[in-house]
Amino acid sequence: MEKNKLLRMDNVGIVVDSLDDAIAFFEEIGLNFEGRSIIEGEWAGRVTGLGSQRVEIAMMATPDGHSRLELSRFLTHPTISDHRTAPVNALGYLRVMFTVEDIDEMVSRLIKHGAQLVGEIVQYEDSYRLCYIRGAEGLLIGLAEQLDNQ
Template sequence: MAENKLIRMDNIGIVVESLDNTIPFFLEIGLKLEGRATIEGEWAGRVTGLGDQRVEIAMMVTPDGHSRLELSQFLSPNPVSDHRMAPVNTLGYLRVMFTVEDIDEMVARLSKHGAHLVGEVVQYQNSYRLCYIRGAEGILIGLAEQLNHK
């Protein structure tokens, strides 16, 4: 077996319609805005395969600094499909899961931003309370509250 050369996972990317509508939702969850910039030109398109592109990105980081969420708003070319309201068993991107201290309080806070539960908050054994929620722009996220902190 070959030696594992993986160093870390840098970020997860989500394409959004509006950074201005999406950033406040993730700020409410507790991520911090690490930076916002416009990336453009042929060089960027060589990475993505889109050719000449122009995209505004916002890098969100978790409080511990270990995980990042890159939100991308494509200015050109325009997005070609929309999977935001797809059911949970759709192929491709599913959701991002966040661990929170108080799931009920977080759901209440996010509902003020237009978020809604997909199903309900459920308990898994004596370990976690879990739920899926549709947030800003219909983005699917998961919330988990650990019950037995050790």
């Protein structure tokens, strides 16, 4: 019998308080808004283990169409914990990393939308310039600019 093969990664889910703010922030980074809908009912709760639930979601896609973020705002079953202020060495999911053309220009634009630089923009060897920012709702986002001298 042949081993089951991974086909793709569909999306990363992020729970937010304000879908509008999160959509605007990720659009500023360059993701494309695909749509918004309500997911509800007993079937959805069977997947998440929360029982009957009601969640508003928005799908955002990278320009190449290969990766997506599913932004979720729980309407029924309130959020019970908040990991947005966890330090970068906390256990669990940490951040989403995006490759951008011009990291300085991107950081400048995102700061105008309330983002804060976590540390500083640094260069890794001759390969990348990198930074972490806290964006919409304090979400930790990584930015990378690939250097041309590769």
